[in-house]
Amino acid sequence: MNRRKFLLVAAVAPFVATAKAADEYRSNFVEVSGVANRGEVERECDAIIFRLMERYGTPQNWEKFPVVFTGGGRGYAGCTFYQKPRVLRVEVCQTYASARGGTLDHELTHAFFFYLLNDAFSLFFNEGVAQNSEYRQRDRLRQTVYRRASNGEFIPLERLVNRNSYDASLLIYHQGFSVVDFLIARGGSAWFYAFLERLTHGDEDVSGCLKRFYGYEKFSDFESDWWSYIDGGQNRAVVETLIK
Numbered sequence: 001m002n003r004r005k006f007l008l009v010a011a012v013a014p015f016v017a018t019a020k021a022a023d024e025y026r027s028n029f030v031e032v033s034g035v036a037n038r039g040e041v042e043r044e045c046d047a048i049i050f051r052l053m054e055r056y057g058t059p060q061n062w063e064k065f066p067v068v069f070t071g072g073g074r075g076y077a078g079c080t081f082y083q084k085p086r087v088l089r090v091e092v093c094q095t096y097a098s099a100r101g102g103t104l105d106h107e108l109t110h111a112f113f114f115y116l117l118n119d120a121f122s123l124f125f126n127e128g129v130a131q132n133s134e135y136r137q138r139d140r141l142r143q144t145v146y147r148r149a150s151n152g153e154f155i156p157l158e159r160l161v162n163r164n165s166y167d168a169s170l171l172i173y174h175q176g177f178s179v180v181d182f183l184i185a186r187g188g189s190a191w192f193y194a195f196l197e198r199l200t201h202g203d204e205d206v207s208g209c210l211k212r213f214y215g216y217e218k219f220s221d222f223e224s225d226w227w228s229y230i231d232g233g234q235n236r237a238v239v240e241t242l243i244k
């Protein structure tokens with residue numbers, strides 16, 4: 001009887017200790033508000049940022065910024081505001097449970113890349129890489145890409161990559177997601193970052209950077225390879241990688 005009681009206490013105690021520590025947790029990167037479980041959410045924000053650092057690199061400068069959960073009804077799921085040289089705030093217009101693995105990761109990716117590149121950059125690749133961070137949505141996004149591509153809704157990439165503004169039918173999100181998905185399949189995350197860095201701070205356009213980093217002589221060669229990726233099932237594992 002006594003032994004059984006002891007086991008029960010032993011089983012429950014670690015859970016209580018973890019929950020307490022999570023409540024007290026404070027992030028070095030962000031300051032969360034608008035949620036009841038602030039410690040838990042700040043811990044998740046740090047996990048997201050550490051995952052991004054592992055993949056893409058470590059920003060030289062970082063100023064802590066607010067992540068505000070505002071609730072719904074704003075007409076968008078989330079938004080990141082920045083004014084060089086700092087991120088002003090991130091708004092998440094969903095509950096934490098809905099935003100985890102989706103909008104929260106998406107918006108923190110915008111903030112992260114702003115610090116990593118020390119600047120705003122190509123909207124097409126910015127949305128594309130943020131969409132790719134939404135790990136709980138990735139399969140659904142690939143299905144949307146396939147459906148829209150099959151329906152003939154996609155437009156030539158050259159009309160999107162240099163547009164630097166949103167389009168009414170949100171193609172920038174879906175074609176952007178798919179192009180970044182494909183580029184990461186070809187060369188990995190760190191190589192994709194090197195491409196982005198050159199595109200943002202170098203003197204070459206998208207075609208020049210695709211040639212330098214991915215070996216495409218012409219933009220149309222890249223575009224047809226990307227279409228093959230969609231037609232072939234968007235399977236990263238079977239993409240021909242640059243490293244043999």
Ligand SMILES: [Zn+2]
Nearest residue numbers: 106110127130
């Ligand atoms: Zn976005």
